[in-house]
Structures are given as structure tokens and as C-alpha cells.
Amino acid sequence: MTAAHLAWLWLGEPEHAISALARTIGAAAGGPVAGTMDPHRLRAVVASLDPDVRTAHLHTNDWLFRRSGADAPAVVEAVAGDLHTRGRQLTLTLHDLPHPGAHQYEERAADYARMAAAAAAVVVSSDHEKTLLTRAAPQLRTPVHVVPLPVDVEPTGEPVASEPAEIGVLGFLFPGKGHAELIDEVAGSGWRILALGRPSDGQEYLADALRERADGRGVSFRITGWIPEADLVRRLRAVRVPVAPHTEVSASGSINSWIAAGRRPLVAAGPYTRELERRVPGAVRLYEPGTLVTEVRAALAQPDTTWWGPDVAPGPATAEVAARYRSLLQDLT
Incomplete structure (x- = not known):
């Protein structure tokens, strides 16, 4: 054929x-x-x-x-x-x-x-x-x-500086994506959550709902809206701490986008993310329920841990x- x-x-x-x-x-x-x-x-x-x-x-x-x-x-x-x-x-x-x-x-x-x-x-x-x-x-x-x-790795160069204590979540906003759970887990921290994406069609109500949820928990929450492909890598590299909080993920283009941009995101531990860590060791950093605040603090203190190193081989292209x-x-x- x-x-x-x-x-x-x-x-x-x-x-x-x-x-x-x-x-x-x-x-x-x-x-x-x-x-x-x-x-x-x-x-x-x-x-x-x-x-x-x-x-x-x-x-x-x-x-x-x-x-x-x-x-x-x-x-x-x-x-x-x-x-x-x-x-x-x-x-x-x-x-x-x-x-x-x-x-x-x-x-x-x-x-x-x-x-x-x-x-x-x-x-x-x-x-x-x-x-x-x-x-x-x-x-x-x-x-x-x-x-x-x-995973098509982009040339990285030097990390891009960003505002302090910013947590980034990439992808469409929809129930179960993990935005609400992330807001709850970091309540009272004063950190800013940046949702890189827009609500899925039919889920537009989530924008106001998540902002209200964040306001009530002492967390800043901002939605970028759709990000053009040409600007995506720059935006992913500017985030201070990349996080993928979705717990019911079966495979993830969003996680791969973080990796392609040179980032080593914090990802909720689960069957798929453990599989990914076994397949590409060092590409992600797993966190267990209830440990995210500790992991984010560690990432803020050691920003190098949010970038994968030269011994990591992401793929396949x-x-x-x-x-x-x-x-x-x-x-x-």
C-alpha cells in the first residue's frame, strides 16, 4: 500500500x-x-x-x-x-x-x-x-x-523570567480538567494561577465560576483565552511553575506541549502519568494528592527543577x- x-x-x-x-x-x-x-x-x-x-x-x-x-x-x-x-x-x-x-x-x-x-x-x-x-x-x-x-521538542535557550509565584495550567477549561481542584489545593497561598487556554465550547460558564471560586480562596486566577500556535512556546516558557492537575487523563497533548517547550511539569500521579514517567524518565515530576503546595514551593525555590535536563530524551517526534x-x-x- x-x-x-x-x-x-x-x-x-x-x-x-x-x-x-x-x-x-x-x-x-x-x-x-x-x-x-x-x-x-x-x-x-x-x-x-x-x-x-x-x-x-x-x-x-x-x-x-x-x-x-x-x-x-x-x-x-x-x-x-x-x-x-x-x-x-x-x-x-x-x-x-x-x-x-x-x-x-x-x-x-x-x-x-x-x-x-x-x-x-x-x-x-x-x-x-x-x-x-x-x-x-x-x-x-x-x-x-x-x-x-x-513530542516535537523546540529549541529552548535560556529560561524566560516571569512574575513570581505563578502556576500555569495549559489546555481547554472543562469540568474535571483540574482547575477547580488546583484552586482548592493552593487556597490562601496568594499564588496566581494562569489558565493558558479558553473554556471548551458549551463550558463558557466556567470562566466566571472559577474566578469566583479563586476569589473566595485567596487565589488570583486569570484566563488567557486561546493562544496562537506561534506564541505558545514563549508563553509556556514564561510560566514559573507548570502544572497538569487533571487526574483522569488517559493521554495528554497538554503535558507533551510543556515537555516540547523544555518544561518539566508537575503532574498529578495516575496510571497515565506514571506510564509517561517510565517511558521518558525525568520529563515530568509526579505529585501525590495533598502534596502540591509542598511541590510548588520546592519548584519556586529551585526553578531549575521545572526544566528537564540534558539526560532526558523526550519523544517520539x-x-x-x-x-x-x-x-x-x-x-x-
Whole structure:
């Protein structure tokens, strides 16, 4: 199978991390890249693919469908069926796997099980995600493969100075991301929390809610809004203490962005972050519940600990990830 036989599909707003990842990997792997912001149009996009395409690969989570009122598994099943009737196949990378006990777990798990079952193969971004998918779909027969998210390290140079006692959290604001828990944990400290990002669509109320929560706990809280890609590394390097407080993370582009900028973020200990620390020792600094204040104080006193050192080898880079995808999908035919 040549690159022309593989098509790379994206879904959602261009700025969304999953959509951007799909386009980045597709461009690096070679072959046509196509997509839409509207999941209701996904079947039409697939129908317009070149006849030479044998496999169409889609990166998605359930929210990219839900936000437009689309039924995620129904659309995926329809797309897979359309391809099958033409002698083609659909493969998926599933992101943001649901965690047992979380809000709407049973509904979300059922959706992921159906999406996975409709595909010829599924890729996830961590061993932890593979475990979560097995939990959600114990009868799944579709082969599941693990390909880590890419980390493209930027030239670092000298650390950039910033205002004192500033804690940065990167990514969209949504319930469970960890902003509220971070505010509670550092209550009364006088530290400033900088949320680098904007509220997810439909979660705009969080901006005022988090500011009010912070005001009531003696914490300064500011939201930057969306940060253009060209300015992101500079902003990440200016933060005094990078933190990733999300406890139900299954793989994280946000953590990888910190690492790519040269930073060694404090990350809430959990199955995925422990996996990441084993895979790339020294790239992150784990903290246990109730220890964040101590860890932040230590980071403020020793700012060098918020940057990974020369003995750390982050990765894989996009080129390697794209090659792994290309090899994996070519082997399916």
C-alpha cells in the first residue's frame, strides 16, 4: 500500500488538539488529508475521497460528535459501512477514553465500544488507554494498537523570567480538567494561577465560576483565552511553575506541549502519568494528592527543577509517530 492508498481524516474545529493532531500526522505520513467541522458531513467527506484510497483513518473522541448533536457511534458505523461497500476500510484513533466511575461512564463506554467495533483497527495513545478501552469493550475483537502522542521538542535557550509565584495550567477549561481542584489545593497561598487556554465550547460558564471560586480562596486566577500556535512556546516558557492537575487523563497533548517547550511539569500521579514517567524518565515530576503546595514551593525555590535536563530524551517526534502509523495501517491490507 502506498501513501496514496491511505487517507487521514480530521473532525472538529481546526484549533482543537485532536483535529490538529490528525492533520499533522497525516501531512507527515503522506496521502490525502480531509475533514470537516461538522460530523453530519463526515460521510460526504469520505465519499469524496480518491478511488485509490483503501484505508481511511479518523482521529476522534466522543465529544467532537456530541457538541454538534451527532450520535458518535451511529456516524462511525455509517462511515465504516459506506467504506466497506466500496471494498475499503475505516480505522480509528480513539482519544479521551472514559474512566470508570466518571460522569456518564456507562453511556460513554458503550459509545466507545461501538465505535471500536465498527473499525478494522483501533489505535490509542497509551497503554492506559488500551486498558480503558478493554474495560469499556470487553468483547471487542478489533485489534488495538498503542502509538504514543508526538513530542516535537523546540529549541529552548535560556529560561524566560516571569512574575513570581505563578502556576500555569495549559489546555481547554472543562469540568474535571483540574482547575477547580488546583484552586482548592493552593487556597490562601496568594499564588496566581494562569489558565493558558479558553473554556471548551458549551463550558463558557466556567470562566466566571472559577474566578469566583479563586476569589473566595485567596487565589488570583486569570484566563488567557486561546493562544496562537506561534506564541505558545514563549508563553509556556514564561510560566514559573507548570502544572497538569487533571487526574483522569488517559493521554495528554497538554503535558507533551510543556515537555516540547523544555518544561518539566508537575503532574498529578495516575496510571497515565506514571506510564509517561517510565517511558521518558525525568520529563515530568509526579505529585501525590495533598502534596502540591509542598511541590510548588520546592519548584519556586529551585526553578531549575521545572526544566528537564540534558539526560532526558523526550519523544517520539511527529516523523516517528507518522512512520509507525503508516507501517501499522499498511500491514492491515
